Amino acid sequence: MKIAVLGTGTVGPTIAGALSALGHDVVIGTRDPKATLSRTEPGAMGGPPFAVWHAAHSRIDVATFTEAAARADLIINATNGAGSLQALTAAGAANLAGKVLMDIANPLDFSHGFPPSLNPVNTDSLAEQLQRAFPEARVVKTLNTMTASVMVDPASVAGGDHTVFVSGNDAAAKETVTGLLAGFGHRDIIDLGDITTARGAEMVLPIWLRVWGALGTGAFNFKIAR
Amino acid sequence: MKIAVLGTGTVGPTIAGALSALGHDVVIGTRDPKATLSRTEPGAMGGPPFAVWHAAHSRIDVATFTEAAARADLIINATNGAGSLQALTAAGAANLAGKVLMDIANPLDFSHGFPPSLNPVNTDSLAEQLQRAFPEARVVKTLNTMTASVMVDPASVAGGDHTVFVSGNDAAAKETVTGLLAGFGHRDIIDLGDITTARGAEMVLPIWLRVWGALGTGAFNFKIAR
Numbered sequence A, B: 001m002k003i004a005v006l007g008t009g010t011v012g013p014t015i016a017g018a019l020s021a022l023g024h025d026v027v028i029g030t031r032d033p034k035a036t037l038s039r040t041e042p043g044a045m046g047g048p049p050f051a052v053w054h055a056a057h058s059r060i061d062v063a064t065f066t067e068a069a070a071r072a073d074l075i076i077n078a079t080n081g082a083g084s085l086q087a088l089t090a091a092g093a094a095n096l097a098g099k100v101l102m103d104i105a106n107p108l109d110f111s112h113g114f115p116p117s118l119n120p121v122n123t124d125s126l127a128e129q130l131q132r133a134f135p136e137a138r139v140v141k142t143l144n145t146m147t148a149s150v151m152v153d154p155a156s157v158a159g160g161d162h163t164v165f166v167s168g169n170d171a172a173a174k175e176t177v178t179g180l181l182a183g184f185g186h187r188d189i190i191d192l193g194d195i196t197t198a199r200g201a202e203m204v205l206p207i208w209l210r211v212w213g214a215l216g217t218g219a220f221n222f223k224i225a226r
Helices: A011-021 A033-037 A050-055 A065-071 A081-091 A126-133 A148-152 A171-184 A195-202 A205-215 B011-021 B033-037 B050-055 B065-071 B081-091 B126-133 B148-152 B171-184 B195-202 B205-215
Strands: A002-006 A025-030 A061-064 A074-077 A100-103 A138-142 A163-168 A188-193 A221-225 B002-006 B025-030 B061-064 B074-077 B100-103 B138-142 B163-168 B188-193 B221-225
Touching: A002 A011, A002 A065, A002 A081, A011 A025, A011 A050, A011 A148, A025 A033, A025 A065, A033 A050, A033 A061, A061 A065, A065 A081, A074 A081, A081 A126, A100 A126, A100 A171, A126 A138, A126 A195, A138 A171, A138 A195, A163 A171, A163 A195, A163 A221, A171 A188, A188 A195, A188 A221, A188 B205, A195 B205, A205 B188, A205 B195, B002 B011, B002 B065, B002 B081, B011 B025, B011 B050, B011 B148, B025 B033, B025 B065, B033 B050, B033 B061, B061 B065, B065 B081, B074 B081, B081 B126, B100 B126, B100 B171, B126 B138, B126 B195, B138 B171, B138 B195, B163 B171, B163 B195, B163 B221, B171 B188, B188 B195, B188 B221
Parallel strands: A002 A025, A002 A074, A025 A061, A074 A100, A100 A138, A163 A188, B002 B025, B002 B074, B025 B061, B074 B100, B100 B138, B163 B188
Antiparallel strands: A138 A163, A221 B221, B138 B163
């Protein structure tokens, strides 16, 4: 599949690399490709600078948000939640229309320090904001409830015996996303329902951050035991 | 232990019955014992009327919030989250002082229908509200992330292979609560940290409700797979 991954933090390159390794035709979208490729500072989570990562993943093109979205059949929003609407606006509504938009971002507000606040909450979600802003995109919320390494390598935690959620209004889009998740090795994929159920998935973040603190590692995931 | 369980919905009697069966000296606290004991309508979740339940659990006294709290060493808040502050105010600060206050309620607002909103959220929690209102009580948030039957019989789901969280400022209080949880059969008890971490535990409710909807049963629980 032709996939655009928007975002060059920890999550974007992790997802892009994994999808490329699975044989997908992947392009990374960023605001300013030249600036991104010349970055030499380490990533926020201590990962390698983007340029170092990209040298090892040269099959993956780096393009503007617009170009990346235009040439893809499926777009993954892996941007910072606070900047997602802006990034997708740059990608362009026309380049999202009719396509699956897999939203894996979290609308965390770190402006008041740790722990961050989640905004919106309760009666809205980032996924719904994106669906409203781009009504012709087929938004599916998923993967936001775990750390990047677990998204693409579920077997790295408890042999993959844990759960991932999908939320969205379009059944066929959820089926496409479910296929990608299964490709990563996810085995327990729970369809929570329409896009409003993304509120619940996003509101998991505050306890995720506290479990991370309690365990001292992000190498965990929620399993719905039943 | 002498334990007061405040609340006569589904959760209170479930917890009270289980603690009594484990040999604890349990009293149920309610606003108006006479009214509670004369209730003949079924419970909100389709359980038996309180009087029917109580006939089968006659060892458990039913008293006012004040009396129940006064004679207990540990108080469990199993009231409706929207009415918890009022119930505990009726119990009386003096009757809570120095005691463990195990808060298992959720501040859900159903006034706008389903799904309910959670209030407070993000920068506050019901548990923190209670801790602020009763600074001499030793509040521990726990058990709010699962349905009543799973609280007291974790083995009923996946053989008990799932997780319960505790949040609170008082280490000894958390140890006492951990002992009670272990008494129910909980094996994976994660200490999230101080009382502010209850925000995360409470913000789990929206996805809990959606998983309940997706599975068609409340007989599940979160496990932190790691």
